[in-house]
Amino acid sequence: MTPLVDLKEICVSFGGIHAVDHASVTLYPGEVVGLLGHNGAGKSTLIKVLSGAYRADSGEILIDGKPATIQSPRDARDYNIETIYQTLALADNLDAASNLFLGRELVTPLGFVDDDAMEAETRKIMGRLNPNFRKFKAPVKALSGGQRQSVAIARAVYFNARILIMDEPTAALGVQETKMVTELIQELKKQGLGIFLIDHDIHQVKEMCDRAAVMKNGQVVGTVNVDKVSEDDLLGMIILGKCPPGAIPGPGAINPEVAAA
Amino acid sequence: MLETAMSGSKTPTARSMFSALQLDTRLLGMIGAFVVLCLVFDFVTDGRFLTPRNVFNLTIQTVSVAIMATGMVFVIVTRNIDLSVGSLLATCSAMMAMAQTLVTPEWLGLGLNHPLTMPVAILVGLTTGLVIGGFHGWLIGYLGIPAFIVTLGGLLVWRNVAWYLTNGQTIGPLDENFQLFGGINGTLGESWSWIVGVIAVAAAVYVLFQARRAKISHEFPVKPLWAEVVLGMIISGTILGFIAVLNAYEIPGPRLKRMFEARGEVLPDGFTAGYGLPVSVLVLIIVAVVMTMIARRTRLGRYIFAAGGNPDAASLSGINTRFLTVKVFAMMGVLCAISAIVASSRQTFHSNDIGTLDELRVIAAAVIGGTALSGGVGTIYGAILGALIMQSLQSGMAMVGVDAPLQNIVVGIVLVVAVLVDIIYRKRTGD
Numbered sequence: 001m002t003p004l005v006d007l008k009e010i011c012v013s014f015g016g017i018h019a020v021d022h023a024s025v026t027l028y029p030g031e032v033v034g035l036l037g038h039n040g041a042g043k044s045t046l047i048k049v050l051s052g053a054y055r056a057d058s059g060e061i062l063i064d065g066k067p068a069t070i071q072s073p074r075d076a077r078d079y080n081i082e083t084i085y086q087t088l089a090l091a092d093n094l095d096a097a098s099n100l101f102l103g104r105e106l107v108t109p110l111g112f113v114d115d116d117a118m119e120a121e122t123r124k125i126m127g128r129l130n131p132n133f134r135k136f137k138a139p140v141k142a143l144s145g146g147q148r149q150s151v152a153i154a155r156a157v158y159f160n161a162r163i164l165i166m167d168e169p170t171a172a173l174g175v176q177e178t179k180m181v182t183e184l185i186q187e188l189k190k191q192g193l194g195i196f197l198i199d200h201d202i203h204q205v206k207e208m209c210d211r212a213a214v215m216k217n218g219q220v221v222g223t224v225n226v227d228k229v230s231e232d233d234l235l236g237m238i239i240l241g242k243c244p245p246g247a248i249p250g251p252g253a254i255n256p257e258v259a260a261a
Numbered sequence: 262m263l264e265t266a267m268s269g270s271k272t273p274t275a276r277s278m279f280s281a282l283q284l285d286t287r288l289l290g291m292i293g294a295f296v297v298l299c300l301v302f303d304f305v306t307d308g309r310f311l312t313p314r315n316v317f318n319l320t321i322q323t324v325s326v327a328i329m330a331t332g333m334v335f336v337i338v339t340r341n342i343d344l345s346v347g348s349l350l351a352t353c354s355a356m357m358a359m360a361q362t363l364v365t366p367e368w369l370g371l372g373l374n375h376p377l378t379m380p381v382a383i384l385v386g387l388t389t390g391l392v393i394g395g396f397h398g399w400l401i402g403y404l405g406i407p408a409f410i411v412t413l414g415g416l417l418v419w420r421n422v423a424w425y426l427t428n429g430q431t432i433g434p435l436d437e438n439f440q441l442f443g444g445i446n447g448t449l450g451e452s453w454s455w456i457v458g459v460i461a462v463a464a465a466v467y468v469l470f471q472a473r474r475a476k477i478s479h480e481f482p483v484k485p486l487w488a489e490v491v492l493g494m495i496i497s498g499t500i501l502g503f504i505a506v507l508n509a510y511e512i513p514g515p516r517l518k519r520m521f522e523a524r525g526e527v528l529p530d531g532f533t534a535g536y537g538l539p540v541s542v543l544v545l546i547i548v549a550v551v552m553t554m555i556a557r558r559t560r561l562g563r564y565i566f567a568a569g570g571n572p573d574a575a576s577l578s579g580i581n582t583r584f585l586t587v588k589v590f591a592m593m594g595v596l597c598a599i600s601a602i603v604a605s606s607r608q609t610f611h612s613n614d615i616g617t618l619d620e621l622r623v624i625a626a627a628v629i630g631g632t633a634l635s636g637g638v639g640t641i642y643g644a645i646l647g648a649l650i651m652q653s654l655q656s657g658m659a660m661v662g663v664d665a666p667l668q669n670i671v672v673g674i675v676l677v678v679a680v681l682v683d684i685i686y687r688k689r690t691g692d
Contacts, residue, residue: 051577052579053577072579073576073577073578073579074579077579083577085577087573087574088574089571089573089574089577089578090571090574091566091567091568091570091571091574091575091637092570092571092637093566093569093570093571093637093638094563094566094567094570098563098567099574102563102567102574102575102578102580103564103578103579103580104579105560105563107560111559112554112558112559113557113558113559113560113562113563116475116476116478116479116481117479119479119481120479120481
C-alpha cells in the first residue's frame, strides 16, 4: 500500500542549528500517527514543512507516492493538507465565519465577499461539530478556549482534508472538549483521513494513535506501533533515545543493536 | 407589518424599540459627540456656526484630511503607520502643478486651460502617489524596515523633493478645470445636488433592502420591518438635509453677476442660486464608499483586517502579507494624490508648505474615529467623522476667538481623551 504521506530525509536548519536532521516519517490513509518528543525536538518544525510554513533545506515529500512541491501554506492546501496549529492561528478580531474561510472566501458572482453564505455554511458545520456554538457574529476573541478550538477544527475539516495535522489539539481544553476532539479524530479516521498528531501527553498518544514516531534533537529516534509498547518504553525513547524491541529505529536511536536483536 | 413588529416583545418599551434598530453604539457615540460640539459652538457664536455658509466651509476644509484618513485606517489596521502623507501630498501636488503649468501648455504646446490638462495632471498625480506609496510598502513589507522609519524618512524626503522640483516657488494659478476640485470654485449647483442626493438615497435604500433579502434567504434573524423603515428614513433625511443646507448657501450677487456676464447674459432681477454640493465633497463621498466596499466586501479588505488581527494566522492561511503591505501603502499613496488635487485646487496654486503637519491630523482623525494602533480594528466612516470632529473643533474655536496656542492645546487634549474613552468603551463591551 502506498503511504498517503512519505516524508523522506527532511532537513531544516536555522542559522547552523539542525532543527530537523534527516527525519523520515510515513502516514497511511485512515491512520493516526503521533509525533512525540521534548520541546525543541523538532516535531513542530518537521510538520511545518508539510503544512508549507517552512521549506526543507533537503529531503523529499511524497504524497500518494508522487513527489510534491510544497512551498507555501497555499500549496499545502492544494494537496488537501489542513493544519490545526497549537496557537490555533485565528484572527481574533474577525468572526467565526471569516476565520473559517480565511484565504478561501466564498464570493458573489461580482467577486465580493459573501458573508451571509459563509455564515450559513459555518452554521451548518458547527451544528455538526459543536451544536452548542452560538456566537456567530462575535469576534473569536470573545469565545472560550473550546469554542475557539472548534472554529480551528471546523476550518480544517470543512475543506475536505485528506491529511490533517494537529499540533497539540487538546492542550488548552477541558475534559468535555477533549472528549469532543477525541471522538472527532476517530470519526475522521473512519472516513479515511490520515492524521498527524503532535502531542506531549503519552497517555493520550497511546489512546488515540496507531503508530508513534519519537524525535530527539531533530532526529527520529524510532517509530513504534503504540499497542506493542508500554508508556515507559515511549518515555525511554523520548528521554534517552532508546528504542524498545519491536521499534523501527531511526538515525536518532542510541543503540540500534538492541532493536536489531 | 405590525404583526412582525410586535411578535418580538408584547409590550414594546423605548429601550427594546431602540435596540431593535441594532445601531452601532460606537458610531452613535461619535455622532452624539459631534452634534453636541456643533450645538455648543452654535450657541456660543450666536448661531453663526450652523449657518449654510459655515457648514459649506467646514465640509470643504475637512475633505483633504478625511480622504487621507480613510487610507490611514488600512495602514493602522495592518499595524503600520504612515508619517509621510503630508509630504507625499506635497510631492504629488508639485508634480501635478508642473504638469499643468509647464508640461501640457508649453512642452506639449496645448496652451492654458486646455480640456486635456486636467485629466493629464490628475493622472500624473495619481501615478506619483501610487509609485511612491508602493515603494514605501515594498521597503516595509519585503525589506522589513519598520513603517515608522520608512515613512519618517519619507516625511523628510518627499517634502524636499517637492521643494527641489519647484525650486521652492509657488506655482499658480492652476488650470481652470483642475480648480473645479477646490470647493467653492466647483460646485454642482442646486438641481444636480438634488439629483446626487436622490441617487444616494436610492442607493442607501437598495443596500438596506438587499441586506435584508440576503438575510431572509439564509433564514437568519432580521430586524423588525419598522426598524428598517425608521433607519432608512433617518439615513434619507440626513442625506437630503445635508443637500438642502448646501443648496441654501447662496452665491453672492456680484459673483452671480460675473458668472452671467461670462456667458454673455444679464443677471435677471431677483435671481438667486445656491452653491450646492462641492465637487470635492462628492470626491470624498465616492472615496468613502469605495474604501468601505474594499474594507467590508472584498478579499483585500478581509485580508487587511486578518493581517492586522493576527499576522501569523494570515500568512498561515496562505495570505501574502508582504504584498498586502505594498497594496495598503500604494492605496495610501493614491489617496494622498487625490487629497493633493483637492488641497492644491482649493488654494488655486501649489505652494511649498502644502500639507504641512497633515500626517498628524490624518493620524489623529483615524484614531479619534476608533482605529486602534494595536491593529485589526477601525472603520472608514469613523475616520471621516474623526476628521470632521477635528475640523469643527478647530474652526469653531477660531470663530469663538480662542487664541491659536489654546486651540492646539484643546485639540491635543481631545485626541488623548477620545482614545481613553474608546479604551474604556472597549473594556466595557468586551469587543
